[in-house]
Amino acid sequence: MYQTGEKVRFTLFGKSHAECVGGILEGLPKGLRVDESLIAEDMALRKPTPGIGTPRAEDDKAEIVQGLTDGITNGDPILIIIRNKDTDGSKYLKFSHTPRPGHADLPALIKFPEHDIRGGGQFSGRLTAAIVAAGSIAKQFNSRFGIETSAHTDSIGSILDMKTRDFRASESSKSFPTRACDNELNEAMFNEILNAGKDNDSIGGTIECITIGLPIGFGGIWFDALDAEIAKAMFGIPACKGIEFGKGFELAKMRGSESNDLFYYDNGIKVKSNNMGGILGGMSDGAPVVFRTVFKATPSIGKEQDTVNLDSIKNDKVIVTGRHDPCIVPRAAIVVESMTALVIADQIQKGL
């Protein structure tokens, strides 16, 4: 079991081809009404997209086994399970001898000799289903404080969203399969993914996440800093390889006179730009908290790749023939949103 958060603690468990994956969410107050239809909506956003997603057929129903009475939190830990039904693991068995480049197989097999290779075991993106269910409950808690989070696809391969998006635009991505913010981008990104898949290959991209409603000063400092906690949460998601807040790495090229977000007063203290992504000293400066994460291309691809045979300790080749998404990004957007909501719920309950 893998745990994150202090006051709002989330524990993740399960394996790709075990009976179920799931999570335990603790630390939310008693008396919170949980709308399970909103959880179902979020779970649907993580499902594979027809035409560009894995053919693994899971209905992804999050069952809340404990922690709610008549839809209201009763103070017990909230136990969520998602049953694994489509668990044909036969295509994975060869990876216990010939680990897939880019996946966790090699270190997992060396470190855990009993590792269940089917579907990647506990390293499978399948476990993110439980993150989404828990994050959906966290979002419902956060919205009591007027705090809302949304994530969308910012780029896939060479297709980049060049516009500055706000929370509302990010929410509108939920009607597009690639999670792009408009139809034109959606079509271009869809084709980019199709083309990678046709080549027996995969492609990566970036996800932007926007949180609104944080009051100035919200968030911890130093190791509890809002950006530090979000970054840690993001790197807990499989295949996430980077994060930048606001202008991020572009800040390296800017002078202070260009990058500083200037303050002004208009019915409250505000900033004229958002180069910092809404965070100063680890705390909210009142602007939306905006960050982008990069997700690498799906490691499992149908092209022949070099590997080492762990039985013969000789060079070998491997081709992945199982069921995989040519692009993780559209499905990972709701995972990014959910992890962010869990961090914010934790910071609310810590009184930061």
Ligand SMILES: Cc1cc2nc3c(=O)[nH]c(=O)nc-3n(C[C@H](O)[C@H](O)[C@H](O)COP(=O)(O)O)c2cc1C
């Ligand atoms: C939602 C989601 C779905 C994923 N689906 C797959 C997949 O179908 N095939 C695959 O090889 N990797 C998939 N991954 C990525 C692997 O789980 C990940 O690359 C692997 O565990 C190694 O971890 P690392 O990339 O963080 O080093 C997925 C990740 C996420 C977040």
